[in-house]
Amino acid sequence: MKPSPFAKAPAPDFELEGPAGSDAAHLVDRIVGELDLLARNVEVLQRLAANPPMGIIRLSEAMQLPIHKVRYSLHLLEREGVIQPSANGAVVTDRAKEFWGALDQSLDRMTESIQLLKERAAEHRTRLAGRKGY
Numbered sequence: 421m422k423p424s425p426f427a428k429a430p431a432p433d434f435e436l437e438g439p440a441g442s443d444a445a446h447l448v449d450r451i452v453g454e455l456d457l458l459a460r461n462v463e464v465l466q467r468l469a470a471n472p473p474m475g476i477i478r479l480s481e482a483m484q485l486p487i488h489k490v491r492y493s494l495h496l497l498e499r500e501g502v503i504q505p506s507a508n509g510a511v512v513t514d515r516a517k518e519f520w521g522a523l524d525q526s527l528d529r530m531t532e533s534i535q536l537l538k539e540r541a542a543e544h545r546t547r548l549a550g551r552k553g554y
Contacts, residue, residue, distance in 0.1 A: 501513060
């Protein structure tokens with residue numbers, strides 16, 4: 421199986437300004453955490469679609485993740501109705517097609533939002549470049 425396009429990205433080479441534990445850092449950390457969870461769920465679904473059925477242990481070994489993380493992803497995917505349990509492990513349902521379409525639309529919206537945020541941040545940096553202090 422080819423590597424997932426959602427593989428975890430390396431940590432950024434910057435830190436948000438402000439004291440450790442600041443709200444800004446927590447906000448970004450939460451978003452990154454949710455994206456990591458989404459990436460893991462997508463990879464679980466891809467693996468189940470490619471090699472059904474698969475159980476928690478086999479998925480855990482194949483993904484090199486702890487069993488509890490795989491179990492949580494399976495729980496979330498089952499709650500969404502895109503997988504279902506079977507005697508031999510989880511299998512993908514017909515609703516997976518809807519999931520992929522919705523994921524694509526959501527990622528497009530996120531991409532647009534990220535681009536807008538990057539543009540705003542660049543404008544802000546440009547305005548502050550000539551100033552001393554804030």
